[in-house]
Amino acid sequence: MERGKHAIEIENLRFQWRQGVPVLDLPRLCIGRGESVFIKGASGSGKSTLLSLLGGVLLPQAGTVSVLGQRLDELGSTRRDAFRAEHIGFIFQMFNLIPYLSVLENVLLPCRFSSRRRQRIAQQGLQPEDEAVRLLEHLDLPAMLLHRSVTELSVGQQQRVAAARALIGSPELVIADEPTSALDADRCGSFLRLLLKESASRDSTVVFVSHDARLEGYFSRSVDLTGINRAALEG
């Protein structure tokens, strides 16, 4: 996992959902370790598709995607699943949480499926529960919510729980797909600050996509997908 200083390296990636309708055609895109990158693009421009490719849920028809120096196409689907579970945390637009689990249980979910994330916590001499509590505290969630059902939380609180869950066990990469689209401007700002501060303290790379260009100021770098996507330029 040490080779390559890039967290993400994309070469000549081409992807289409349907024959003859290319969605993505990216000659090159590199994201360094520890960077926090904002990827903007209009709705339907292929942002979510790109994130699925980064997560190895989809494989490109041509070109390569490497994450943490590992070419995803070289892994079988089972190993890709494992790789994703160990190294990547995800936050989605909404309904990120399992409704029948409490706040704490939701945050602990990745630890149930990844031994590496458990080990990372253990290396700090902590129990997963301690780490979850600490994260939630850093993300400004009152401790009294820990054992509540997630359905009782506000949308902003739910997204912070999702962020804590993405960050637990310090995965190298955090992928966020418009997690703030349901938040108002104030709460959106505070959410981003907390997320980025927490991921920076863990040296996690953040890839954040949104169509809302106003958010790019929070990130160390901004990439305009439409600008580098040849499929969009042609279409």
Place this chain on the structure above:
Amino acid sequence: MYILTLALKSILNRRSTVLLTIVSLALSVMLLLGVERLRADMRESFANTLSGTDLVVGARSGSVQLLLYSVFRIGNPTNNVSWESYQDIRSHKLVAWTVPLSLGDSHRGFRVLGTTPDYFRHYRYGGGEALQIGRGRVFDDLYDAVIGADVARELGYEVGQQIVLAHGAGDVSFVQHDDKPFRVVGILERTGTPVDRTVHVSLSAIEAIHLGWDSGAPVPGRQAGAARIAGQDLEPKSITAVLVGLKSRIAAFRVQRFINEYREEPLLAVLPGVALQELWDTLGIARQALLAISALVVLVGISGMTTTILTGLNERRREMAVLRSVGARPWHIFVLIVGESGVVMLIASVLGVGALYAVQWIAHPLIQSAFGLSLPVHALSAHEWKLLAAALTAGLLVGLVPAYRAYRYSLADGMTIRI
């Protein structure tokens, strides 16, 4: 495994809908086990009711009918055996002992059996156990009665209790032999056979209480008071049936032929084992049909459960996608959904077994009083465990269908959630 914990929590979250499924499955499991239990226990109870008797003799009718009224105290004989015929059977050179049985009266819903003290010596049940007098003694005075364990327990009788017999075998009888009260002198130990529900008196007592009666009703002015009877000849004119013990079992067929070809009146002698088997066989088709129906009911329950899971699957695609995004593999999703069937089946089975015991506990005395069958409450038999396992397996197998569907969804959806 954590994924099963998830399945359980997911079910708890939807408990109001799942509860209906569980209840219907639990009932079907109870039905299945109940039918099987009834079958096994009936067989056991049948076989245990009478042993050590070589022939049962009664008026000519069907052998099953004879067995039912003479041994199980169900139904009524169409005809009697005359006292002369009885004497002829008794004095047959191959006959070791005979016990005459005279039925027709009752006491508060329990059958009254007129017999001789030989009954307590020769009647055997189960693996050859003899009747045991728990308290008191065998009857010896005219108006003495020996009651079965259930009679004593249900009516709260002790030795010394005065009882009045009723004419006829119904639960409610309007004609009482209240001019001749009996006294309980003995209470038998439990046997788990119809003996427990019988009031035993002497043959002469049966004769005595019917003295002055014509064709089943008292004739005014001709009834004999208890005091008048003492000196009379109380030899019965006829009895209902005879239990026969032979000097050698090998002679059973010879004596049977002798009785079946008896000239003076049409008689029937049956080998109890053969008749019991015949009785059992007549119930065979009904038994199998019942078992098949109850198995079908379980299948209906299972398909109901599967339909519920399948229809709920679409709403849960988001949940599955979220699980995938936190690292669950497609097979985790598969196990989650199969696990749901498994958990539901398991809860339903436990509840079903519980309901079975509850029902049995309530129904046991009723069945015994209605059919003379003892169906004791006991632990699950090997066969019952097998049925339970079969139901669980069927549930899991059918549960593979929605699980496979979910597995395919989660492969297709990945983490992107679109509904």
